Amino acid sequence: MLLIPLPAWLALGILQLPLGSTQVRTFECLSPQQALSAVRQMQKLLAAQEAAHLRGTRGLRQQLSVLQKTCPQPVVPLNGRMLGRSTRVGHDVHFVCDAGFRLVGSETRACRHDRTWSGTQPFCRSEVEQGWGVGGSALPGGSCTTPSRRVPSPCSPGCRESSPEAAAMGTEAGHNASFSRQPRCAEGRAGSRRCSCDAGFQMRASSAVTGPPAMPHSVPPDVDECQLFQSSPQTRLCLHDCLNLPGSYRCLCPPGYLLRADRNTCEDVNECTGKQHNCTQGDLCINTFGGHRCVCPKCPPPRHNTSYVKTSAFQCERNPCPMESRACRLAATSISFHYLPLQANRTVPRVLFKMSTTRFVGDSLRFAIMGGRGQGVFAVRRSDRQMGELVLTSPVAGPVTLEVDLEMSEFSRKVLLGKHIFKVTVFVSPYEF
Structure with missing residues (x-):
């Protein structure tokens, strides 16, 4: 026979006798139906407690998942960069293009609670357009030079260099590859081609060409990341000072500090251990x-x-x-x-x-x-x-x-x-x- 232990509050049939009575108290045993009903009541109670526990655990997991939510890694546009590293919910990232390119799309995107990025995917579009010559042959569009160096660079094929400065400096200076670089060009719709320069260079027109003149092209201004982001504590690029460069920027540290490997924070130099001090003997x-x-x-x-x-x-x-x-x-x-x-x-x-x-x-x-x-x-x-x-x-x-x-x-x-x-x-x- 299977015995099922029952709690005290389930005992039935207790005879309550008045004080002073000599009668013996008797107890009635539970019938199988009563025992089964009591077991079912206990099962319902335990199920309700387990459901409440699961609801509390599920809520806690949801709260933790919100704290740990991150958006997918954003796609960095070609010829551009992303500023900002956190991809957690509520955080922003910013996008800038290299010199010679213009940002199309969202400059700033925020990670939303549904783990998607706000705005639209940005991309960098070349700013420079050139015309076509007669008969479909491409006219030379010049070369890319560093803004700080005005040394003439070699022309594209079919272009003549007639700058007096180039003639004065000679062929060797005019072909110095460290001062100039050929642009990258691609054919576009009929009647146009698109050219762009590497980061740190800008488009420079040829001094003379044969055939019909080429369409004028614009030189897009460099994006000054330091001016845009350094002044705000939320988007600050450098711990100390920021130096704008063509198509980029550089973080600077004051004397007595070195730039860390992350390229934006500064680390103190211990002059005493490195014997870089000027203390005399006895000091x-x-x-x-x-x-x-x-x-x-x-x-x-x-x-x-x-x-x-x-x-x-x-x-x-x-x-x-x-x-x-x-x-x-x-x-x-x-x-x-x-x-x-x-x-x-x-x-x-x-x-x-x-x-x-x-x-x-x-x-x-x-x-x-x-x-x-x-x-x-x-x-x-x-x-x-x-x-x-x-x-x-x-x-x-x-x-x-x-x-x-x-x-x-x-x-x-x-x-x-x-x-x-x-x-x-x-x-x-x-x-x-």
């Missing part, structure tokens, strides 16, 4: 953002029976005090020097420096700012029982050098056991990177 080189500093930490001179000895490049320890000198006992037992590089306009509050003691024998520590230049932008706070923090409270525009003296005092029952001085120097860069 210490401190690398900063965009440069370096030469420092020479020195212990304070003897005063009031108190003198110090240098125990490391950045630390001074107090010599033993005479028994009768109270001023010496109240002076700092050690002085350390700390140099911190910092980018300009950092977000605040920002922890710059932490101070603590490795051997805590008293019952309390106190932290305070004792002086220095620019201390108005700093504050000290306790992070735990044995540690304090120097906090930058206001953004600082560089270049500027800030100094602050911190004191950490150890007490036992309000009696000073010793104190340490941290002399912190902050070199703020003129740049935010």
Whole structure:
């Protein structure tokens, strides 16, 4: 016989007897129909709970899928480039054409929630058109030259070069391939042909031709990507500065930085490790953002029976005090020097420096700012029982050098056991990177 365990609330037939009754309580067993009905009720309950769980899981998956949705990789038009890398929903990409081509279609396309791109697929169309000669023979249309170089270039077949400048410079200069390049031409509808130049070149008309004159052609202006995109934080091309080039652009970094492999961000050069500094012997080189500093930490001179000895490049320890000198006992037992590089306009509050003691024998520590230049932008706070923090409270525009003296005092029952001085120097860069 198969026994089906049932919850307590499904028990049936309990006889409720009044208090004091001597009758024995009896229980009725469930009939097969009643047991089957109870099992079905439990199955319905479990099915409802499972459906609710699946609905919650499905909603969570839908939310995650929205966050992870990306559009297909956009097609970059021939003779053009795409600006922008993210293909996630809500992000934009931009398209520009090389010199000598005009963008047809959407300049900006956004990734929509249905994972499709807005607008239409752009393509780059050549801007230059030329005429045809008599009898269907193509007239020469000149050659492509760099805008900054005005050296004559060789004519197409059937064209004569009669420029006085070319005659003066001679054949060798006139055929210098680094200054000129033949255009790419293709036949179009009857009576026209289309020619274009490589990126960085523009169409230059022939100085003389035989036969009927060719139709004038226009030289399209170069697209200045720096002017279009550099000024906006959303479309900024370069971290620092942008230089427009014929058909392209180049990112520039300030002195003390190198352009990274991504060609748009700058990386600080560590002059100290590369021995590119000008520090003399005895000085210490401190690398900063965009440069370096030469420092020479020195212990304070003897005063009031108190003198110090240098125990490391950045630390001074107090010599033993005479028994009768109270001023010496109240002076700092050690002085350390700390140099911190910092980018300009950092977000605040920002922890710059932490101070603590490795051997805590008293019952309390106190932290305070004792002086220095620019201390108005700093504050000290306790992070735990044995540690304090120097906090930058206001953004600082560089270049500027800030100094602050911190004191950490150890007490036992309000009696000073010793104190340490941290002399912190902050070199703020003129740049935010």
